[in-house]
Amino acid sequence: xxxxxxxxxxxxxxxxxxxxxxxxxxxxxxxxxxxxxxxxxxxxxxxxxxxxxxxxxxxxxxxxxxxxxxxxxxxxxxxxxxxxxxxxxxxxxxxxxxxxxxxxxxxxxxxxxxxxxxxxxxxxxxxxxxxxxxxxxxxxxxxxxxxxxxxxxxxxxxxxxxxxxxxxxxxxxx
Numbered sequence: 001x002x003x004x005x006x007x008x009x010x011x012x013x014x015x016x017x018x019x020x021x022x023x024x025x026x027x028x029x030x031x032x033x034x035x036x037x038x039x040x041x042x043x044x045x046x047x048x049x050x051x052x053x054x055x056x057x058x059x060x061x062x063x064x065x066x067x068x069x070x071x072x073x074x075x076x077x078x079x080x081x082x083x084x085x086x087x088x089x090x091x092x093x094x095x096x097x098x099x100x101x102x103x104x105x106x107x108x109x110x111x112x113x114x115x116x117x118x119x120x121x122x123x124x125x126x127x128x129x130x131x132x133x134x135x136x137x138x139x140x141x142x143x144x145x146x147x148x149x150x151x152x153x154x155x156x157x158x159x160x161x162x163x164x165x166x167x168x169x170x171x172x173x174x
Contacts (some may be wrong), residue, residue, distance in 0.1 A: 077142035086118035109161035136165035143170035
């Protein structure tokens, strides 16, 4: 009898912890400019809204962008996209997709997905490759776990990877 009650409660609890997507903006005009030095190589640092107390900092220098994830306790996790995804000229996409779990009114981010457009061919800098970057968000780590190359199923693949990212190691480079 106790096992049956436990299974019912466990089943009901797991149903309330469904992972879903919430979107926030990364476009510079939607974020707060913290620093901007257009005359010094175009460096920029902007703070963008996040979910569950998290924020995102978009950084740009030398025509390359990256993101810092800022936790509710203000700890910054640098994603170092120019080392982990591409060292070419790059820009992050305009939207961040947060994979979240809701428990009542509490929204807990578990992963982050965003587009990263990079010019990987120095002979054709106008041609970009549009990657999807998957970032895990746990109590002990915030880091890139996967880089999804362009494909017909890239968005679905990125969500599947994000939903299991908590148990994956951090991605250490190209």
